Ligand SMILES: Nc1ncnc2c1ncn2[C@@H]1O[C@H](COP(=O)(O)OP(=O)(O)OP(=O)(O)O)[C@@H](O)[C@H]1O
């Protein structure tokens with residue numbers, strides 16, 4: 001059973017700790033501010049107030065037994081650097097540190113962080129990608145160059161059989177699923193929208209205008225599919 | 230040709246603007262600090278220094294013609310609120326605002342933001358998910374409950390044909406692709422690692438221990454596949 005600790009309960013650290021707890025992981029939430037510790041007590045197994053830049057305080061809670069420590073000190077980068085070194089000296093297996101910018105990312109790696117996270121940069125890139133290709137509802141990088149995307153089919157695709165579209169031979173993309181939003185009435189008599197997924201689409205399946213396609217392909221293939229398809 | 234503007238060139242806003250520019254979009258980068266504006270001039274089409282809480286200054290750059298404005302003022306939430314109202318009053322189509330926390334998210338929506346983004350919360354959740362399921366190398370929510378995941382195959386799967394594993398009938402998951410990392414020597418004589426993707430796996434394909442499976446299924450199906458598979 002893997003044990004986690006999160007140091008720093010700002011918006012990011014608190015969310016990491018709570019989500020880990022929700023997924024059933026054993027989490028130790030740490031912050032020097034007792035109020036932050038009190039506020040999270042009902043959502044995680046353990047929560048303790050301590051200063052992570054103090055070797056004695058880290059030792060006192062047996063931090064060496066923790067497999068992965070997430071340092072979520074965004075503003076306090078000096079404390080993040082000190083804490084990284086102390087944790088690695090104490091033999092903690094994996095230290096993941098939030099970096100404020102790429103210079104701090106370099107420093108944190110140099111002093112031993114196994115992974116660094118640049119939150120603002122990563123979210124900025126994710127947002128820009130969703131904005132620039134709105135037909136691409138979901139844009140997921142899979143591995144070197146391959147993406148999974150959810151796209152709204154072009155007018156020319158509507159009503160046609162998948163086999164007539166020749167997506168694989170023409171554009172080199174693989175169709176993973178056809179999705180459709182349907183209105184349903186639940187037990188309380190409320191109208192809800194549910195997404196039906198046909199994730200084994202056959203050659204005779206036709207695409208209607210209220211459906212979207214999930215396809216896998218390289219970035220070039222998908223761009224071509226969207227532009228020319 | 231869709232036009233974007235980004236107000237606030239902190240780490241997040243700057244990254245949004247630059248990534249939009251890299252993707253070929255027309256971006257107007259805005260910050261009240263002239264140094265931030267100067268630093269981004271070579272990476273975006275337009276960059277201008279102005280105070281986004283000033284109606285006159287917004288009018289002077291014809292912000293009404295912009296389709297989507299991203300307000301990337303993370304700390305300056307009062308300015309974010311004022312700017313949202315001014316932009317909507319000026320008739321800007323879509324205003325996307327970064328919120329510092331859920332209370333500000335509520336306020337920004339109330340005063341007209343079409344979308345709000347909670348960067349720290351979203352990244353916190355993403356990080357926790359990758360940490361809690363390391364066999365799940367990539368964990369992508371597709372639509373209500375369906376995920377695309379990349380998983381390391383269990384020992385029992387290695388060397389078996391896909392048709393013998395009955396993943397679809399036993400676990401209800403659809404295999405999208407089999408991926409393998411291969412070492413290659415590039416033109417400079419350096420050894421590089423490239424990921425080969427077989428994204429039309431056939432029933433007779435076997436899984437080797439250096440390959441990973443990309444599967445689509447509901448959260449429950451995938452959990453069951455990982456636990457019992
Ligand atoms: N040395 C330390 N030991 C333990 N906790 C600390 C230490 N220094 C700061 N903290 C705590 O870390 C938390 C995050 O601090 P920081 O100022 O880095 O926040 P932040 O990066 O702005 O947070 P977020 O962006 O996630 O909202 C605070 O709750 C603070 O009390």
Ligand SMILES: Nc1ncnc2c1ncn2[C@@H]1O[C@H](COP(=O)(O)OP(=O)(O)OP(=O)(O)O)[C@@H](O)[C@H]1O
Nearest residue numbers: 237238239240241260261262280281302303304305
């Ligand atoms: N009224 C305003 N008009 C234009 N730009 C502004 C205004 N107020 C602040 N800015 C600019 O917005 C940028 C981001 O400011 P803010 O203090 O909100 O940063 P931040 O949220 O901490 O950034 P990040 O987390 O992305 O690094 C700064 O460069 C600042 O000069």
